[in-house]
Amino acid sequence: MNSPAQLYKLQQIDLEFQRKRQALNEIELQLNDTSLATAKSDLASKKAQLAEVEKKQKGAEWELEDLQQKVKQIKDKLYGGTIKNPKELINLDLGIKELNKNVRKKEDELLQLMSEAEDIQGNIRSDNQKLEGLTEEWQRRQQTLIQRKSEVEAKLASLHEDREELTKQISPEALHLYEQIRTTKEQAVAKVERGRCQGCHITLPTTQWQKAKAGNLVQCDSCNRILYVE
Numbered sequence: 325m326n327s328p329a330q331l332y333k334l335q336q337i338d339l340e341f342q343r344k345r346q347a348l349n350e351i352e353l354q355l356n357d358t359s360l361a362t363a364k365s366d367l368a369s370k371k372a373q374l375a376e377v378e379k380k381q382k383g384a385e386w387e388l389e390d391l392q393q394k395v396k397q398i399k400d401k402l403y404g405g406t407i408k409n410p411k412e413l414i415n416l417d418l419g420i421k422e423l424n425k426n427v428r429k430k431e432d433e434l435l436q437l438m439s440e441a442e443d444i445q446g447n448i449r450s451d452n453q454k455l456e457g458l459t460e461e462w463q464r465r466q467q468t469l470i471q472r473k474s475e476v477e478a479k480l481a482s483l484h485e486d487r488e489e490l491t492k493q494i495s496p497e498a499l500h501l502y503e504q505i506r507t508t509k510e511q512a513v514a515k516v517e518r519g520r521c522q523g524c525h526i527t528l529p530t531t532q533w534q535k536a537k538a539g540n541l542v543q544c545d546s547c548n549r550i551l552y553v554e
Contacts, residue, residue, distance in 0.1 A: 326539025327498040328552040332513045334490050334502065339511070341483045348476045355469050360455075360462045367451045374444045381437040388430045395423045498541055505549060514549040523549040 401407055402416045491499060505512035514523030516533045524547035536542040537553035544551055 327495065327541055328513065328536055328539065328550060330490065330494050331498060331502050331550055332515070332552040334487065334494065335511060335513045337483055337487050337490065338506075341480065341487070344476050344480050344483065348473065348480065351469050351473045351476065355466065355473070357462075360458055363451070363455050363458055367448065367455055370444055370448050370451060374441060374448065377437055377441045377444060381434065381441060384430060384434040384437055388427065388434060391423055391427045391430060395420060395427065398423065501541065501543075502550065509547075509549065512550055513552050514544060514547065516551050516553045521547060521549065521551060523547045 398416050398420050402413060402420065407413055407416070494502075502512045509523075511523065514521050516522070516528060516536060519530070519533060520527050521544045523544060526544065526546040528544065528551070532542055532545070533551060533553055536551035542551045543549065
């Protein structure tokens with residue numbers, strides 16, 4: 325096998341290695357997908373929010389109970405017959421009215437908290453169902469991705485071995501030229517078909533592509549790629 329043919333084969337290995345390396349990167353990105361963790365975090369946040377609302381609800385229930393107890397105590401005084409002073413009776417009546425206002429406000433607050441807690445509980449139930457489905461899908465995808473990752477890594481290792489073996493057969497000068505061109509072009513070797521360089525599609529002088537066909541290292545005058553003729 326002449327140098328252009330060897331370099332073309334090396335290029336095929338390098339291009340395939342590049343594709344597999346990109347595929348591996350994409351697999352690793354999917355393996356590190358944070359959507360499941362985000363869903364768990366959102367659910368935990370809603371549960372914490374529910375706990376806070378339930379805490380406020382319990383506090384409001386205690387405050388309401390305390391207000392209702394105070395109303396009862398004042399009513400017992402007001403209607404118990406032990407207090408005869410009209411002014412004091414008026415003050416007790418006013419006190420009951422003020423307390424009843426506070427009772428109604430606290431009842432409204434409690435209803436609002438109960439409604440809020442109910443809404444959050446509904447969201448938590450919905451999120452739990454979604455999380456179960458997401459977890460099952462994630463586990464299936466993980467198994468598939470791990471298998472694919474193993475296959476791609478095995479292929480990369482095989483390509484690396486093939487490259488190492490092939491480069492031993494190529495002269496240092498040819499290999500240096502190939503690597504030098506690759507710093508500026510994705511493909512350093514271009515096929516010649518019907519007298520045209522397939523890198524830049526320029527028609528080549530007959531003597532030029534004939535030299536490449538004979539196995540000489542010839543570069544395209546237009547794009548500087550190494551010419552390869554099958």
